[in-house]
Amino acid sequence: MKIYKIIGLMSGTSLDGLDLAYCHIWEKKGIWEFEIKETKSISYSSEMMNTLKNAIDLSAEKLIELHNTYGTWLGEQALTFITDNKLEVDFIASHGHTTHHRPEMGLTFQVGSGQHLANVSGIKVIADFRTNDIALGGQGAPLVPIGDRIFFNEYDYCLNLGGISNISFDVKDKRIAYDIGLANMILNYITRKVDLEYDEDGNLARSGQVNAEMLKELNGLQYYLLPHPKSIGYEWFLAEVVPIVENTDDSIENLLHTSIHHICDKIAQQIQLNFKHNKQQLLITGGGALNSFLIETLQQKLGNTTKVIIPEKIIIEFKEALVFALMGVLRSEQLTNVLSSVTGAKKDSSSGVLFIPN
Numbered sequence: 001m002k003i004y005k006i007i008g009l010m011s012g013t014s015l016d017g018l019d020l021a022y023c024h025i026w027e028k029k030g031i032w033e034f035e036i037k038e039t040k041s042i043s044y045s046s047e048m049m050n051t052l053k054n055a056i057d058l059s060a061e062k063l064i065e066l067h068n069t070y071g072t073w074l075g076e077q078a079l080t081f082i083t084d085n086k087l088e089v090d091f092i093a094s095h096g097h098t099t100h101h102r103p104e105m106g107l108t109f110q111v112g113s114g115q116h117l118a119n120v121s122g123i124k125v126i127a128d129f130r131t132n133d134i135a136l137g138g139q140g141a142p143l144v145p146i147g148d149r150i151f152f153n154e155y156d157y158c159l160n161l162g163g164i165s166n167i168s169f170d171v172k173d174k175r176i177a178y179d180i181g182l183a184n185m186i187l188n189y190i191t192r193k194v195d196l197e198y199d200e201d202g203n204l205a206r207s208g209q210v211n212a213e214m215l216k217e218l219n220g221l222q223y224y225l226l227p228h229p230k231s232i233g234y235e236w237f238l239a240e241v242v243p244i245v246e247n248t249d250d251s252i253e254n255l256l257h258t259s260i261h262h263i264c265d266k267i268a269q270q271i272q273l274n275f276k277h278n279k280q281q282l283l284i285t286g287g288g289a290l291n292s293f294l295i296e297t298l299q300q301k302l303g304n305t306t307k308v309i310i311p312e313k314i315i316i317e318f319k320e321a322l323v324f325a326l327m328g329v330l331r332s333e334q335l336t337n338v339l340s341s342v343t344g345a346k347k348d349s350s351s352g353v354l355f356i357p358n
Helices: 046-053 060-085 114-121 131-135 145-151 184-194 200-206 212-219 234-246 252-273 292-302 313-332
Strands: 003-011 018-028 031-042 091-094 097-102 107-111 125-127 157-161 164-171 174-182 280-285 306-309 353-355
Touching: 003 060, 003 313, 018 060, 018 313, 031 060, 031 145, 031 313, 060 097, 060 107, 060 114, 091 114, 091 313, 097 234, 107 131, 114 125, 114 353, 125 313, 145 164, 145 174, 145 313, 157 252, 164 252, 174 252, 184 234, 184 252, 200 252, 200 292, 212 234, 212 252, 252 292, 280 313, 292 306
Parallel strands: 003 091, 091 125, 157 280, 280 306
Antiparallel strands: 003 018, 018 031, 097 107, 125 353, 157 164, 164 174
16 A cells, blocks of 8 residues: 655635645545645745735736745755655645635635745646636646535535635535635735734624625625536735725724624525535534634534534645645645546546656
8 A cells, every 4th residue: 555645735815825734645445544744834935925915916027936835945944844844755746725726717716836936846836726717728727626525524614714705515415616706815915904913713793893885795796606517716805895894984993803703604505505414514624613703603604504513623724735735735746636526627537747856
């Protein structure tokens, strides 16, 4: 039985930092299993955070320069992680950081050059997991549902609360998944107005009240009317959501409280639309799972038919890095790692590009 020893790297739209997960992954009697052996989270400096956040406005030359320098930085972080923990690594599977995502235009871009990462770390790298699906007419997102199906299929729904909320579930043996809408992206945007990276436990939000007009505007965003497959990126947030926040004259507490009610309204709506059975289970991961006010609000809106499951903290925080490690394994075996039923592409694919260190 071959055990793959992989580091998964993930940087999400919430811009809270880089997650590294050293995983052992193996197949036993047709079933894939995993163990997360070591983890590390690296918070972005304010300079790095601003650079990544504003990368959408860079010229082509500056964007490619960032692609290379960020790839070098990823390589440095991976090498330190490997050295400090004396890890034996077959390869690194890196998501990079999404700076542009416009599937309707046929484009997506994740900075973090795989070649630079490989050269600095000295380890083979599999990266660029989204481009092939876009080339096949898909959304290039979400990608995590392959991991939901393989590792977490005992749950009726898998919900990830990163910068964006996305959900995956099976319908007649096909995995369906899509971006529901907002999550930490709007919450962190608001807290940064008062120099906080995030609202711990949702305590500020808990002390606020709903701003009815803001809630109506957020709930009325056109994206929510679109059929799936569908996905959103930072461009959508800047164009559609930021103006609503900026035009609402209210306290930070009320802005956060209203945003959480909006997030939970839209998630509950999707669960109810795809209702399966009483006692159905909803697994929640991502940073939003640690926001107790958000989770309590969501459970209230879901009622007694759906039980919210919060897993152990290592799964909450490193599930996406784990799944990209799995996607790297599947790519190395030339097995499907992107599902057309999720993305809307012409066919399933084995996506990702291999980079050999020099």
